[in-house]
Amino acid sequence: MVDAKTLTHLERLEAESIHILREVVSEAEKPVMLYSVGKDSAVMLHLARKAFYPSPPPFPLLHVDTTWKFQEMYKLRDRMAQESGMELLVYQNQEAKDRGINPFDHGALHTDMWKTEGLKQALNLYGFDAAFGGARRDEEKSRAKERIFSFRTASHGWDPKNQRPELWNLYNARKAKGESIRVFPISNWTELDIWQYIHLNDIPIVPLYFSAKRPTVERDGMLLMVDDDRFPLEPGEVPVERSIRFRTLGCYPLTGAVESEAATLPEVIQEMLLTTTSERQGRAIDKDAGGAGMEKKKQEGYF
Amino acid sequence: MSGIITNDSVYQTDALIAEDIDAYLDVHQHKTMLRFITCGSVDDGKSTLIGRLLYDSKMIFEDQLAALEADSKRVGTQGQEIDFALLVDGLAAEREQGITIDVAYRFFATEKRKFIVADTPGHEQYTRNMVTGASTADLAVILIDARKGILTQTRRHSYLAHLIGIRNIVLAVNKMDLVDYDQAVFDKIVADYTEFANSIGITAFTPMPISGFKGDNITGPSENTPWYTGPALIEHLETVEVNSAVDADKPFRMPVQWVNRPNLDFRGFSGLIATGTVKPGDAIRVLPSGKTSTVSRIVTMDGDLDQAVAGQSVTLCFADEIDCSRGDVIALADNPPQAADQFEATIVWMADEEMLPSRSYWLKIGTQMVTATIQQPKYQVNVNTMEHLAAKTLDLNAIGVANLSTDKQIVFEPYAQNRTLGGFILIDKISNATVAAGMLHFSLRRAQNVHWQATDVSREFHAGLKNQKPAVLWFTGLSGAGKSTIANLVEKKLARMNRHTFLLDGDNVRHGLNKDLGFTDADRVENIRRVGEVAKLMTDAGLIVITAFISPFRSERDMVRQMMQPGEFIEVHIDTPLADAEARDVKGLYKKARSGELKNFTGIDSPYETPLDPEIRVDTVAMTAEEAADAIVARLIP
Numbered sequence: 020m021v022d023a024k025t026l027t028h029l030e031r032l033e034a035e036s037i038h039i040l041r042e043v044v045s046e047a048e049k050p051v052m053l054y055s056v057g058k059d060s061a062v063m064l065h066l067a068r069k070a071f072y073p074s075p076p077p078f079p080l081l082h083v084d085t086t087w088k089f090q091e092m093y094k095l096r097d098r099m100a101q102e103s104g105m106e107l108l109v110y111q112n113q114e115a116k117d118r119g120i121n122p123f124d125h126g127a128l129h130t131d132m133w134k135t136e137g138l139k140q141a142l143n144l145y146g147f148d149a150a151f152g153g154a155r156r157d158e159e160k161s162r163a164k165e166r167i168f169s170f171r172t173a174s175h176g177w178d179p180k181n182q183r184p185e186l187w188n189l190y191n192a193r194k195a196k197g198e199s200i201r202v203f204p205i206s207n208w209t210e211l212d213i214w215q216y217i218h219l220n221d222i223p224i225v226p227l228y229f230s231a232k233r234p235t236v237e238r239d240g241m242l243l244m245v246d247d248d249r250f251p252l253e254p255g256e257v258p259v260e261r262s263i264r265f266r267t268l269g270c271y272p273l274t275g276a277v278e279s280e281a282a283t284l285p286e287v288i289q290e291m292l293l294t295t296t297s298e299r300q301g302r303a304i305d306k307d308a309g310g311a312g313m314e315k316k317k318q319e320g321y322f
Numbered sequence: 323m324s325g326i327i328t329n330d331s332v333y334q335t336d337a338l339i340a341e342d343i344d345a346y347l348d349v350h351q352h353k354t355m356l357r358f359i360t361c362g363s364v365d366d367g368k369s370t371l372i373g374r375l376l377y378d379s380k381m382i383f384e385d386q387l388a389a390l391e392a393d394s395k396r397v398g399t400q401g402q403e404i405d406f407a408l409l410v411d412g413l414a415a416e417r418e419q420g421i422t423i424d425v426a427y428r429f430f431a432t433e434k435r436k437f438i439v440a441d442t443p444g445h446e447q448y449t450r451n452m453v454t455g456a457s458t459a460d461l462a463v464i465l466i467d468a469r470k471g472i473l474t475q476t477r478r479h480s481y482l483a484h485l486i487g488i489r490n491i492v493l494a495v496n497k498m499d500l501v502d503y504d505q506a507v508f509d510k511i512v513a514d515y516t517e518f519a520n521s522i523g524i525t526a527f528t529p530m531p532i533s534g535f536k537g538d539n540i541t542g543p544s545e546n547t548p549w550y551t552g553p554a555l556i557e558h559l560e561t562v563e564v565n566s567a568v569d570a571d572k573p574f575r576m577p578v579q580w581v582n583r584p585n586l587d588f589r590g591f592s593g594l595i596a597t598g599t600v601k602p603g604d605a606i607r608v609l610p611s612g613k614t615s616t617v618s619r620i621v622t623m624d625g626d627l628d629q630a631v632a633g634q635s636v637t638l639c640f641a642d643e644i645d646c647s648r649g650d651v652i653a654l655a656d657n658p659p660q661a662a663d664q665f666e667a668t669i670v671w672m673a674d675e676e677m678l679p680s681r682s683y684w685l686k687i688g689t690q691m692v693t694a695t696i697q698q699p700k701y702q703v704n705v706n707t708m709e710h711l712a713a714k715t716l717d718l719n720a721i722g723v724a725n726l727s728t729d730k731q732i733v734f735e736p737y738a739q740n741r742t743l744g745g746f747i748l749i750d751k752i753s754n755a756t757v758a759a760g761m762l763h764f765s766l767r768r769a770q771n772v773h774w775q776a777t778d779v780s781r782e783f784h785a786g787l788k789n790q791k792p793a794v795l796w797f798t799g800l801s802g803a804g805k806s807t808i809a810n811l812v813e814k815k816l817a818r819m820n821r822h823t824f825l826l827d828g829d830n831v832r833h834g835l836n837k838d839l840g841f842t843d844a845d846r847v848e849n850i851r852r853v854g855e856v857a858k859l860m861t862d863a864g865l866i867v868i869t870a871f872i873s874p875f876r877s878e879r880d881m882v883r884q885m886m887q888p889g890e891f892i893e894v895h896i897d898t899p900l901a902d903a904e905a906r907d908v909k910g911l912y913k914k915a916r917s918g919e920l921k922n923f924t925g926i927d928s929p930y931e932t933p934l935d936p937e938i939r940v941d942t943v944a945m946t947a948e949e950a951a952d953a954i955v956a957r958l959i960p
Contacts, residue, residue: 028355037635072623074584
């Protein structure tokens with residue numbers, strides 16, 4: 020069907036991502052991969068294993084934990100770290116922990132302290148000068164304009180008006196002491212590409228992406244899963260078993276589920292293609308501050 | 323919206339997805355990918371066209387569509403209709419300005435291909451963004467407003483697309499709905515464009531009459547243009563040849579990114595194949611060393627490959643243990659690229675700070691990183707008229723042709739033959755910013771013919787005869803700080819100690835060696851480069867060299883430091899507050915500078931970059947010239 024010389028789009032995307040991963044390892048002093056355990060992280064980790072095979076990827080995985088992820092995410096995280104032969108660093112913001120910051124009582128402060136602050140603290144603590152992240156340009160409008168190598172000042176700020184031009188596949192990874200780079204190897208992948216690649220390569224993902232009967236409650240129009248007994252139920256409220264799955268994974272009290280019967284990967288892809296709601300809608304984070312919510316967050320240091 | 327045929331077979335049919343997802347996935351898996359750019363003037367309707375492509379290919383979800391409808395009513399420019407442009411314009415700053423200010427990448431797919439669109443701005447000052455977007459593109463869509471015809475921007479975008487080597491150019495005459503789909507308007511624009519295109523070397527392009535807003539000739543033929551028999555935009559995009567297919571037919575070249583060495587039994591060389599194909603058993607040559615071997619394996623995590631082609635990231639193993647590391651290029655043994663260290667190149671300047679001829683920049687080409695200096699441009703190109711203009715330097719968005727030299731040989735091919743081995747970026751050594759992109763034309767001479775002449779009387783012997791260790795005492799500071807006075811005292815003291823010295827004074831050098839140079843930033847850089855080279859020769863001769871130059875820029879002082887043997891460069895900052903130097907004004911220069919009679923005067927209208935970490939700092943407020951000279955001599959000869 021396809022001429023042996025013409026690569027498919029997935030082959031080209033894979034080659035580009037591997038090239039990026041190798042450039043960073045060659046030019047950065049202390050790289051790290053931010054691993055959020057979601058499907059994009061799963062693909063990014065798989066690409067890293069391919070890039071350096073037969074060596075294990077020569078950098079650790081960093082999970083900036085909020086303590087509020089789904090239990091199944093923690094399970095897969097530990098399993099994948101072991102399978103890949105990589106060191107797993109788990110970082111939790113001590114201040115957020117001490118103050119008991121949680122998504123039920125603290126809203127935006129929860130994301131700010133556990134994720135944005137936690138990430139900055141972790142990067143500073145270990146002195147990483149390059150961090151791989153699994154963001155994609157098709158996710159959100161401000162992402163569409165971000166470079167693959169995105170520079171951060173010593174205080175982790177992002178200046179969208181002062182980005183380095185990226186020509187051909189030549190990446191300038193030079194930086195002053197204290198500055199760091201966020202690198203997005205899967206920038207050019209779409210949601211469909213991610214799913215198709217997972218399918219073709221049989222990459223392990225968190226089972227929550229597949230439909231199953233799970234205990235749920237409804238809050239502000241979002242279906243939330245009661246993942247553990249920290250979930251504050253209203254008086255008399257009883258979780259309802261529903262056949263649900265997740266299109267995106269984060270902190271369980273902030274991640275909306277969809278009702279679905281898609282229990283296999285092709286069914287999930289089928290549902291994704293036929294659905295009419297975009298991926299990030301299930302997440303509360305993009306909705307603050309009007310249309311420029313994510314851009315503002317990124318300037319403040321959010322990934 | 324009557325008369326527009328949307329060719330539904332172009333896009334994924336929901337039916338196939340619903341009925342047989344496996345069959346659909348099989349089709350999707352085998353799609354190829356095309357990257358293209360859209361370029362046009364501010365109001366040519368670029369964002370609207372891209373919004374339309376996303377909309378038609380169902381890349382807009384219902385919630386995004388709802389937000390789009392709301393935004394269209396609030397800030398849109400299309401009245402009550404949907405403003406597709408809002409879908410594409412991303413960052414807050416440009417929303418306020420209503421223009422696209424950066425390169426944005428968009429994604430959509432049809433039944434045959436996946437597309438990545440670089441949306442590049444049409445605004446005059448953003449040449450660098452367009453060049454950036456074009457560098458990865460297989461095709462360019464040049465948009466023209468049918469009511470306006472060919473504008474200055476059209477010429478500029480076409481020139482840039484051609485410069486960056488894009489072979490497929492689509493001339494999309496947009497807003498045909500606003501000229502009543504008049505064939506005469508279209509034909510006139512095509513005729514005008516043909517004449518212009520030929521004049522700059524574009525030999526082929528595909529013209530088409532469209533309306534991004536109404537949808538004419540986007541996915542299928544429009545009944546509004548029965549006189550047009552060519553392909554619709556999408557049909558064309560689905561069938562043109564992509565670059566990687568062309569690259570696969572060229573000789574094999576792979577820049578080495580990383581050496582994979584998990585244990586003593588495995589040694590692999592990882593990289594992205596730039597051109598050609600490779601198979602186990604192929605004879606290869608590693609450049610620039612020229613060592614040869616054969617490929618024993620092509621290793622991937624999914625098993626060894628029988629063959630790999632341009633565009634793939636692979637790891638190669640060799641039959642023999644030969645030296646090969648990052649920056650080397652693996653090539654076909656009997657058809658390797660050349661290595662050289664002097665070139666002619668086209669340079670696109672991308673920084674606010676202008677290019678300084680003779681300054682050292684990092685040059686990255688493939689995986690090679692070297693130091694490069696650029697000569698004064700042979701000419702600059704006026705991107706609106708394509709005229710060649712005389713130029714002393716290049717400033718933001720300027721494009722010029724210049725010779726450049728690198729501190730060591732690089733493996734290269736002309737950009738027209740090989741984007742990977744011919745395209746480079748320049749990086750400022752202090753700010754680390756990417757300041758330029760360039761394309762190599764050819765080497766000026768074969769570097770292998772140039773050798774260092776080996777001499778029998780070594781620099782060590784020269785120094786030994788004089789019974790001293792060579793050094794450069796590099797005085798830097800404002801005019802009137804006291805550099806020459808203190809330098810003179812230091813030389814006298816050293817002479818009394820029987821040291822062999824030489825004082826290079828700023829004013830004196832400008833009477834001879836550098837009398838052709840003025841005081842612009844570019845000339846100041848060249849002034850210091852020459853003095854640095856002379857000082858270096860003198861240290862080779864065993865002398866202690868004392869220099870007294872304002873040398874206002876950190877980059878050049880660092881450049882001279884790099885020229886010298888480690889430890890031989892001693893930076894002496896004669897630190898005098900500007901007010902004190904101006905109050906002294908021994909030569910009356912500050913007065914002239916203040917009155918505007920003297921231009922480019924350091925401290926007044928030209929910057930002085932204070933040394934961050936000089937070996938010696940002399941505070942002229944706290945010590946006399948005599949005390950300063952003693953301190954410097956004591957530091958040199960403890």
